[in-house]
Amino acid sequence: MDDHLYAVIMAGGIGSRLWPRSRNHTPKQFLDLLGPQTMLQETVQRIEPLVPLSRLFVVVSQDHAQRVVEQVPGLPAENLLVEPCRRNTAPCIGLAATVLRRRDPAAVMAALPADHYIADGAGFCRAIEAAVQMAADDYLVTLGITPNQPHTGYGYIQRGVLLSQVGELAVFRVRRFTEKPDAATAQQFIDSGEYYWNAGIFVWRAQTILAEMARWAPALAEELQAVSEAWNTPRRAQVLAAAWSRAPKVSIDYAVMEKATQVAVLPVDIGWDDIGNWATLSRLLSKDERDNLVHGGGRTVLLDTAGTYVYTTGKRLVATAGVQDLVIIDTPTALLVCHKAEAQAVKEIVERLEADGLKEYL
Amino acid sequence: MDDHLYAVIMAGGIGSRLWPRSRNHTPKQFLDLLGPQTMLQETVQRIEPLVPLSRLFVVVSQDHAQRVVEQVPGLPAENLLVEPCRRNTAPCIGLAATVLRRRDPAAVMAALPADHYIADGAGFCRAIEAAVQMAADDYLVTLGITPNQPHTGYGYIQRGVLLSQVGELAVFRVRRFTEKPDAATAQQFIDSGEYYWNAGIFVWRAQTILAEMARWAPALAEELQAVSEAWNTPRRAQVLAAAWSRAPKVSIDYAVMEKATQVAVLPVDIGWDDIGNWATLSRLLSKDERDNLVHGGGRTVLLDTAGTYVYTTGKRLVATAGVQDLVIIDTPTALLVCHKAEAQAVKEIVERLEADGLKEYL
Numbered sequence: 001m002d003d004h005l006y007a008v009i010m011a012g013g014i015g016s017r018l019w020p021r022s023r024n025h026t027p028k029q030f031l032d033l034l035g036p037q038t039m040l041q042e043t044v045q046r047i048e049p050l051v052p053l054s055r056l057f058v059v060v061s062q063d064h065a066q067r068v069v070e071q072v073p074g075l076p077a078e079n080l081l082v083e084p085c086r087r088n089t090a091p092c093i094g095l096a097a098t099v100l101r102r103r104d105p106a107a108v109m110a111a112l113p114a115d116h117y118i119a120d121g122a123g124f125c126r127a128i129e130a131a132v133q134m135a136a137d138d139y140l141v142t143l144g145i146t147p148n149q150p151h152t153g154y155g156y157i158q159r160g161v162l163l164s165q166v167g168e169l170a171v172f173r174v175r176r177f178t179e180k181p182d183a184a185t186a187q188q189f190i191d192s193g194e195y196y197w198n199a200g201i202f203v204w205r206a207q208t209i210l211a212e213m214a215r216w217a218p219a220l221a222e223e224l225q226a227v228s229e230a231w232n233t234p235r236r237a238q239v240l241a242a243a244w245s246r247a248p249k250v251s252i253d254y255a256v257m258e259k260a261t262q263v264a265v266l267p268v269d270i271g272w273d274d275i276g277n278w279a280t281l282s283r284l285l286s287k288d289e290r291d292n293l294v295h296g297g298g299r300t301v302l303l304d305t306a307g308t309y310v311y312t313t314g315k316r317l318v319a320t321a322g323v324q325d326l327v328i329i330d331t332p333t334a335l336l337v338c339h340k341a342e343a344q345a346v347k348e349i350v351e352r353l354e355a356d357g358l359k360e361y362l
Numbered sequence: 363m364d365d366h367l368y369a370v371i372m373a374g375g376i377g378s379r380l381w382p383r384s385r386n387h388t389p390k391q392f393l394d395l396l397g398p399q400t401m402l403q404e405t406v407q408r409i410e411p412l413v414p415l416s417r418l419f420v421v422v423s424q425d426h427a428q429r430v431v432e433q434v435p436g437l438p439a440e441n442l443l444v445e446p447c448r449r450n451t452a453p454c455i456g457l458a459a460t461v462l463r464r465r466d467p468a469a470v471m472a473a474l475p476a477d478h479y480i481a482d483g484a485g486f487c488r489a490i491e492a493a494v495q496m497a498a499d500d501y502l503v504t505l506g507i508t509p510n511q512p513h514t515g516y517g518y519i520q521r522g523v524l525l526s527q528v529g530e531l532a533v534f535r536v537r538r539f540t541e542k543p544d545a546a547t548a549q550q551f552i553d554s555g556e557y558y559w560n561a562g563i564f565v566w567r568a569q570t571i572l573a574e575m576a577r578w579a580p581a582l583a584e585e586l587q588a589v590s591e592a593w594n595t596p597r598r599a600q601v602l603a604a605a606w607s608r609a610p611k612v613s614i615d616y617a618v619m620e621k622a623t624q625v626a627v628l629p630v631d632i633g634w635d636d637i638g639n640w641a642t643l644s645r646l647l648s649k650d651e652r653d654n655l656v657h658g659g660g661r662t663v664l665l666d667t668a669g670t671y672v673y674t675t676g677k678r679l680v681a682t683a684g685v686q687d688l689v690i691i692d693t694p695t696a697l698l699v700c701h702k703a704e705a706q707a708v709k710e711i712v713e714r715l716e717a718d719g720l721k722e723y724l
Contacts, residue, residue, distance in 0.1 A: 299723075319699070326699065332678075335681065337685055338684060342685075352665075353663065
């Protein structure tokens with residue numbers, strides 16, 4: 001264990017593609033989507049071999065702070081960083097880095113999304129350890145997921161020259177970040193063998209990322225400086241609220257990673273999935289001989305049904321007949337019936353509900 | 363109006379193919395499936411030009427007598443015939459004929475299922491009037507529905523010689539009844555032009571049907587005789603219960619119609635449908651430009667959805683994406699998601715629930 005390694009779990013997402021289970025009051029990362037543990041709890045457990053709770057931080061928005069307290073018992077109160085409002089990843093990471101630098105000028109932080117699935121936890125930890133070595137040389141290190149299909153929903157990272165070999169793991173300089181490409185471009189990326197998916201898992205020294213923010217995102221850095229100065233004073237909440245009201249809604253990729261020069265990618269093949277929608281979730285789970293999967297506690301009767309994922313709770317019965325490749329998510333206030341091929345469209349349903357002001361279903 | 367014409371509405375069905383709306387406590391005929399009125403109410407209204415409430419009878423099982431009282435205000439109490447238990451159509455019709463004959467020895471009864479749809483109400487009334495003329499000559503008259511497809515779920519009636527012409531309506535002797543045929547046979551029936559669907563709509567003198575029952579179903583006739591003798595005595599309930607505990611569970615078709623000789627069929631083309639399942643129900647209703655139909659009071663969001671019938675109540679939202687030709691019936695205790703082509707399988711779902719003793723969903 002590296003005593004200067006800190007984990008920062010980013011739990012601010014909303015997961016609208018997993019509606020109607022993922023809701024405003026309980027987004028994706030707080031749900032037991034894959035097993036008895038919530039995504040947040042799995043994320044905490046995954047990094048625990050390297051980072052004890054005393055060095056684990058969770059960044060969350062005001063609305064969901066209580067969920068973290070409930071789901072991560074033993075988390076020190078000072079390690080719960082509450083954002084006054086949601087502001088994408090750059091301010092989130094900036095806040096964590098600011099707090100860490102105050103606590104430990106030599107802090108190395110691993111920034112981890114709270115809502116990802118990783119099959120190979122040991123491989124993940126080995127990758128983080130290798131990344132920590134690179135971070136010591138002031139690299140901004142990002143894990144690059146070895147792609148297995150030309151997915152158009154992810155950002156891609158092109159590798160450059162080999163920087164280092166840490167055991168079996170290679171680390172490359174990053175040549176270029178590309179946001180969600182079209183299908184043809186994605187296929188070219190895959191064929192070239194030089195591209196990785198950007199999973200938003202980063203390792204760097206707190207000092208390094210703050211220095212890069214000062215250079216590439218000076219407005220944000222200025223707000224963070226004010227927050228840092230007020231942190232151990234009675235003015236903390238007030239200054240943080242003011243800073244966040246002004247902070248730009250911008251991703252760390254756009255604000256820093258695409259601009260910085262000292263950026264490294266560490267390719268990994270660790271069974272990563274962001275569980276982007278119901279179809280990808282159901283792919284990860286074991287099914288019966290007809291490729292059906294039933295979750296939740298409710299009763300079901302499936303007749304002549306194949307490839308279908310059913311989630312149902314409580315006393316409601318769900319019966320199906322003659323259907324294929326559907327997702328049926330039955331919650332007390334809303335029901336989703338969706339073809340797996342259209343699982344991405346769930347986000348659009350949520351947008352419609354928002355546009356119509358139907359908050360009770362969000 | 364013929365003062366000796368009585369309507370007998372048979373409201374004892376269960377309609378399991380319309381589960382989960384049709385339930386043990388509220389079967390199909392008591393539901394507003396097609397519009398603001400229930401099927402029973404529509405049946406009453408349809409015959410009202412010929413038969414006032416004073417000559418209208420409803421036969422119903424004990425469980426649902428209260429539903430009839432609620433849905434047919436003004437029905438004289440003595441016109442509500444309550445069966446102690448369900449016993450198919452022969453005992454039901456026998457009971458009604460017995461009561462009618464006591465009241466009016468010249469009674470002609472029109473036996474009408476409570477759960478059928480008929481588009482052409484005026485045509486229906488004209489057919490009943492023509493049938494009444496034939497019944498005067500002691501014929502057992504059945505309406506024959508002109509088939510528009512080789513349906514394998516109905517019984518077929520083959521016509522024989524022309525007996526009479528009543529205005530535009532022809533009446534034929536019945537040559538043969540055939541229970542649900544296979545597809546090839548059904549196609550032959552259609553091609554021949556000699557066959558009609560048996561809709562279970564009958565007209566006869568009460569005297570005639572009771573005489574035929576005495577001949578072809580003597581055990582039942584004996585029970586009915588006992589009921590008749592006890593009808594206006596304090597022993598009515600007791601005798602009826604005893605008779606019904608022994609009465610055979612048999613259809614009027616099997617018990618009498620297939621055996622009697624003086625049987626006539628009156629072909630009609632009146633937009634008849636027995637609303638056998640959710641797919642046939644949705645065919646009867648008007649839809650939007652994508653062939654979708656939403657019923658019930660709940661909210662819906664349909665994305666990239668076609669040919670789909672959604673029923674939803676209350677506060678629950680139903681959202682769909684990328685689905686076609688589905689039936690989605692969302693009730694407070696049970697949900698059905700079914701391909702329209704498999705709508706008949708709903709009966710099988712109900713049978714499974716029965717086999718598993720899950721009464722709360724029946």
